[in-house]
Amino acid sequence: MSVSRHQVLGAYRNLLKAQKLTFKGDWATLAAAREKTYTEFNLKRSETDETKIKEQLHLAEQVASLLRHNLAQAVQVDGNKNLYSLKLNEEHELGDNETLRQASKLRRLKNQQAGGQPSTGGGCGSPSCCSGH
Numbered sequence: 001m002s003v004s005r006h007q008v009l010g011a012y013r014n015l016l017k018a019q020k021l022t023f024k025g026d027w028a029t030l031a032a033a034r035e036k037t038y039t040e041f042n043l044k045r046s047e048t049d050e051t052k053i054k055e056q057l058h059l060a061e062q063v064a065s066l067l068r069h070n071l072a073q074a075v076q077v078d079g080n081k082n083l084y085s086l087k088l089n090e091e092h093e094l095g096d097n098e099t100l101r102q103a104s105k106l107r108r109l110k111n112q113q114a115g116g117q118p119s120t121g122g123g124c125g126s127p128s129c130c131s132g133h
Contacts, residue, residue, distance in 0.1 A: 003053045011060040012041055018067035026073060
C-alpha cells in the first residue's frame with residue numbers, strides 16, 4: 001500500500017497537536033518545536049522511497065506519543081526558584097518505576113554471572129538517582 005499525502009499531513013498535524021498540548025503556555029519552546037517539525041518534514045518532502053517514508057511516519061508517531069505520554073513541563077511555583085510543579089494532563093503515563101527496578105536487577109545478575117562487580121547504583125545507573133532495591 002502506498003503512502004498518501006493525507007497520511008503525511010495527518011502525521012504532521014498529530015505532531016503539532018502533541019506539541020501544543022505538551023508546551024502549552026511556553027511560547028518559545030512551542031515555536032522552536034514547530035520550526036523543527038516544519039524543517040524536518042520539508043527536508044524529506046521529495047523522498048520517494050516508500051520504505052523510508054513509512055519509517056519517517058513511524059518516527060513521527062513515536063515522537064508525538066512521547067510528547068503526549070512521557071514529557072511534562074516543569075514550571076516555577078510562585079516565583080520560588082527552587083520549587084517547581086509538573087504540568088501533567090490526562091494522557092501522561094504515571095508508573096511506579098517497577099520496570100526500572102526489574103531492569104536494574106537483571107543487569108546486576110548478568111554482571112555477576114559475567115564475573116563483574118555487583119552494581120550498587122539505581123535503575124538508571126546513577127548511584128544518586130533512583131534506588132534499585
